[in-house]
Amino acid sequence: MDISAETTTVPARRGSPLEVLRIFLKLGLTCFGGPIAHIGYFRDEFVVRRKWIDEHAYADLVGLCQFLPGPASSQVGFSIGLMRAGYLGALAAWTGFTLPSTAVLVLFAYGAGALSGPVGAGLLHGLKLTAVAIVAQAVWGMARNLCPDRERASIAVVAALIILFSTASIAQIGAIAFGGLAGLWLCHSEAPAPTGHVEIPVSRTVGLITLGMFFVLLAGLPVLRSLTGSSGVALFDAFYRSGALVFGGGHVVLPLLREAFVAPGWLSDDAFLAGYGAAQAVPGPLFTFAAYLGTVVSSEPHGLAGAALGLVGIFLPGALVLLGALPFWDSFRKRSGAQAMMRGVNAAVVGVLGAALYDPVWTTTVHTRADFGIALVGFVLLTVWRAPPLVVVAFSAAAGAAMSFFG
Secondary structure: OOOOOOOOOOOOOOOOHHHHHHHHHHHHHHOOOOHHHHHHHHHHHHHHHOOOOOHHHHHHHHHHHHHOEEOHHHHHHHHHHHHHHHHHHHHHHHHHHHHHHHHHHHHHHOOOOOOOHHHHHHHHHHHHHHHHHHHHHHHHHHHHHHOOOHHHHHHHHHHHHHHHOOOOOOHHHHHHHHHHHHHHHHOOOOOOOOOOOOOOOOOHHHHHHHHHHHHHHHHHHHHHHHHHOOHHHHHHHHHHHHHHOOEOOHHHHHHHHHHHHOOOOOOOHHHHHHHHHHHHHOOOOHHHHHHHHHHHOOOOOOHHHHHHHHHHHHHHHHHHHHHHHHHHHHHHHOOHHHHHHHHHHHHHHHHHHHHHHHHHHHOOOOOOHHHHHHHHHHHHHHHOOOOOHHHHHHHHHHHHHHHHHHO
């Protein structure tokens, strides 16, 4: 990562947890499109508009969270809240971003229903088209800043090809690892070491403790489950293990959760897929699907208690491993070898985003000329008119509903 020209990567002032909660609650209500789109929303909000973090440090953070297990976009938001307002800021960021979709999915689980009919379906489709514009803007902006030369542009292309032509779940990790190795070889720079400091209010002692907790829970919960026979421990273990063994988050967690909940007979495959479909239609992190599962699961606890258990269980491992890595991140990123590696990693992240822009964002959303037109207008609104994402969300939703009504 070429961070040498940057001298300050922290906000000019510390914020409050309430400020963080307010901003992330707005994002939780408007961030449609899954984890890759969320990274685009966050970039627009915190790099472009509010300047809480610079482009290069943000790309570092995205690369780190893509590499760690857990829900990547939620980990990025958690980290931004942590850097802005400490531990309470991190909790506020997670709460604000997670609460809206959790509430909708719990209501859906209780039979409150979802949008139906042609207009409702068109509205949801328009919201998905927002993700096309958001991800395209993120890829465009990050590529200009993070792939300015032939070496890094080539790394991005190879990383995209790895994702596009591999069906293995580990392909994303392989692409990031390739970027790091290629960066060590190709991306050295004569520029001086950065003098800026990314403030991480987590000590190394706390980091080591949280890493220890991550592994103790991963190994200890199955033992506790067998010793106690408790259905609550069994559910928590299923959620925790799913959150701990998935990289990048989002759709990758589907087979893990399906194996953990459908195979033991805790709910039917139809109920599982219905909830998963609803989870893709709401804003915020896809991991809030755990709230739906915790609500409808047949064993105790279920209902609201099960939803809370599911949320804590699936998000906890990603938070623990992130807190374990962050205290070492700032010093690591300032070493010359680490800078070269992170230049390659950041280029690979651009490639991963580019591949995701095609599949699944484009392939599952843009089906007609009208779809392309709506996405194109959204992209121009974001990149040329500098419109807030909320405006693009409103436009795309209205356009999708209108196309469904008149089409």
